[in-house]
Amino acid sequence: MTAKGVGSVVTAKGMARTTIRRRATIALRYAVRPVGPPRIGTTLGLGIGTLASLTPGLLPRTPSAQAVVTGLVATATFGIAGVVGFLSRRLGCDINQRHSWARLPLTIATSVLVVGAAANAGHWQNRLRAAMGTPQIEAGYWVRWALGVALIIGLLTGIIRSIAWALGKLGWARGVSSALVAAVLLSLVGIPAVVGWREAAYASANAELDPTLVQPVSHAGSGSAGSAVSWSSLGAEGRKFVSGVPVRAVRVYVGVASAPDLDSRVALAIRELERSGGFDRSNLVVAVPTGSGWIDANAVAGFDQRFDGDVAVVGLQYSYLPSWATFVFGRDDAVTAARTLFTAVEKHLRGLTNKPKLYLYGQSLGALGGNAVFADDAEQDSRTCAVLWAGPPANSGHRGSATVLANSSDPVVHWSPAQLWRAPDLSGTRVDAPVPQWLPVVAFVQTTADLLAALNAPPGHGHRYGTDQGTAMGTC
Secondary structure (H helix, E strand, O other): OOHHHHHHHHHHHHHHHHHHHHHHHHHHHHHHOOOOOOOHHHHHHHHHHHHHHOOOOOOOOOHHHHHHHHHHHHHHHHHHHHHHHHHHHHOOOOHHHHOHHHHHHHHHHHHHHHHHHHHHHHHHHHHHHHHHOOOOOOOOHHHHHHHHHHHHHHHHHHHHHHHHHHHHHHOHHHHHHHHHHHHHHHHHHHHHHHHHHHHHHHHHHHHOOOOOOOOOOOOOEOOOOOOOOOOHHHHHHHHHHHOOOOOOOEEEEEOOOOOOOHHHHHHHHHHHHHHHOHHHOOEEEEEEOOOOOOOOHHHHHHHHHHOOOOEEEEEEOOOOOOHHHHHHHOHHHHHHHHHHHHHHHHHHHHOOOOOOEEEEEEEOHHHHHHHOOOOOHHHHHHHOOEEEEEOOHHHOOOOOOOEEEOEOOOHHHHOOHHHHOOOOOOOOOEOOOOOOOOOOOHHHHHHHHHHOOHHHOOOOOOOOOOOHHHHOOOOO
16 A cells, blocks of 8 residues: 555544544533523413313312313414414524523413412312312322323323324325324224224113112012013113112103114003003103113102102113213204103193103203204293203203203303303302303313213212202293
8 A cells, every 4th residue: 555545544543533523512502501591482382272271171180180271271382383383484484493581481470370270270179179079189199299290291292293103204205195094094093993993882871780789579660570661671870769778759761772662662662661560650751861871879869859759750762872972973862762652652641641741851961852842932832841950061941941950060061162262151150169260262172081080079069969850840
């Protein structure tokens, strides 16, 4: 090798060592540089979401429940802020570069606001708990909340960034194409599979026999030895209905598995009323169940007290899905079942000499289905002796002379898509706890979160109603 060649090799090695040292210096500088305040978009996104999630709700929440609400809302607003930041950079308007001086003051101000909002949320929680007779929040409430929020936001952010990284590797054209293919497969295969799996699970739960429930012995109830409705076909809620707290009322119930179609189930209910002596009682209540087939035992006890045992209550199951699923996907089933049963009972009564007084009752989705029985207010008053609705969705039960029981703390009474842009109509509700101020969008999110715990409230609050569902029934 010539001297020139040797010199070139030495020079190349020296340059390589210099490059390595430079890169190591840069890496060390980035590794030990102080952590500055977050970007303006990050602070605004997480801050606005956290503040919105801490606005007053309708029901008390556990730390984990509040953490889930905060984590989901804050992640959503963080994502929106990210999209806005991306678009602003594309348009040559990067607020982080133009207003970098504002990052630290904004972070401090947002932190102070969050602490203040948490203090106010704690005060509101304690007001709700005092009104509902439950213990005040414990000392570690906000510590567990903060840990839960950090975990949820970190997990969701990691998933979103992983998806963005995958799209970057694939390229936007291939990434969008892959996303579309995945969406089609999900809609055609994934979602139907999940829905089928959940429906099968609900069907299994409906058919499962609870060993703690005792099959009726008296002939004045469905599911007994002399009944045409078998004990197993009543469904989980039907078995609870006929074997609940002992009352003097006749209890007739027909499950979705008791007959092959709606018309035959209605005909079976009429025969059961005849067999059990339901038409011989002075009062007859058609009770429209909730989505799962549930009829509140408190209502039955209330009817028994209201009519001194001289009453028959008949219910017809139209679904075994949870009420929210039936409300979204099958509310027509509730309407059709309520109309068909009520019309059949009404028709049968016309042929009787001594007719019992006819009443109609429904709670929650049952109130929605029962309301649809009548074409107008006058028809309601002429076809029944009295009507009672408990916890009607969106407080929609005010028709004719109907008695409506609606707690102001019941999220079912508040919830409606219209709550996004206008305050709910709370006329006629009974104020059982402090009512939060309505805020556009935010109130809808808070009410949606409270729906999940609507039945966990103490009796007389939330979506839980007492024996007044029966005792408050009107007169002819």
